[in-house]
Each structure stands twice: as structure tokens, then as C-alpha cells.
Amino acid sequence: MAWISLMLAGLFEMFGVVMINKLHKERNWKSLVLLVLGFGASFILLSYAMKTLPMGTAYAIWTGIGASGGAILGMLLxxxxxDWKRLVFIVMVLGAAIGLNLFHKIGKVV
Known part of the structure; x- marks a missing residue:
């Protein structure tokens, strides 16, 4: 359940970043409320995930989802x-997050 919570936290982080951009373009209460709700949900879910997962792993994966997801949403929206170089670095960020997840699981076995 912690991993699902962490993934959802990353998605809400991405939503919050999109809302920052929207707030810069449209200064209104709706954008501000959605921004606060997005980041609030993200922090609550991250906090829940960190009850089970190591802080460093959870934070790195949460940040990786938010950073790479925000970059991808910026491209799409x-x-x-x-540029292919930008995509390579997004893949590197995601690869590092996956590597941390694998290391976390291997560390428990050994």
C-alpha cells in the first residue's frame, strides 16, 4: 500500500506543478485552491508512504515522479x-528512481 500511496503522491505533485503554471496564467481562486489541494494531497500521501518506506527512497522516487512528470506535462500541455537530450535525462531520472526501488527490495533480502 505504501508504494501505491507514493505513486499517487507523485501524481498529485505533477498536478500541483501544472496548477502553479495555471495560476501564473490565470490569477483566480480556483487555480489557487487546486494548487493547494494538489500539493496537500501529495504531502499527505508521501507522509503515509514514509511510515513504511525509507525516507531517502520515498523522497527520491516522489521527487523523480514530480520532476519527470512535470517536464513531460510541460511538453504535452x-x-x-x-529535444532528445531532454528525454534522455527524463529517462535517467526515472531509471534512478527504479534503481532505488530495486536496491530497497534487494537490501531487505540480503
Whole structure:
């Protein structure tokens, strides 16, 4: 359940980042409330996941989902650069998050 919570926290982090962009474009209460709710849900779910998962692993994966997801959403929704170098680094961030997950599981076995 902690891993599902962590993945959802990352998705809410991505939503919060999109809402920051929307708030910059449209200064209204709806955008602000959605921003606060998105990041609030993200922090609550991250906190729940960290009751079971190591802090370093949970935080790194949460940040990786938020950073890479935010970059991908910027490309899809806001026409940001889709240069292959940028995509390589997004894959590297996701690969590092997956590597931390594998190391966490291997560490428990050994």
C-alpha cells in the first residue's frame, strides 16, 4: 500500500506543478485552491508512504515522479521542447528512481 500511496503522491505533485503554471496564467481562486489541494494531497500521501518506506527512497522516487512528470506535462500541455537530450535525462531520472526501488527490495533480502 505504501508504494501505491507514493505513486499517487507523485501524481498529485505533477498536478500541483501544472496548477502553479495555471495560476501564473490565470490569477483566480480556483487555480489557487487546486494548487493547494494538489500539493496537500501529495504531502499527505508521501507522509503515509514514509511510515513504511525509507525516507531517502520515498523522497527520491516522489521527487523523480514530480520532476519527470512535470517536464513531460510541460511538453504535452505547454509546447515545451521535446529535444532528445531532454528525454534522455527524463529517462535517467526515472531509471534512478527504479534503481532505488530495486536496491530497497534487494537490501531487505540480503
Amino acid at each position: 505547454y509546447g515545451e521542447s521535446k
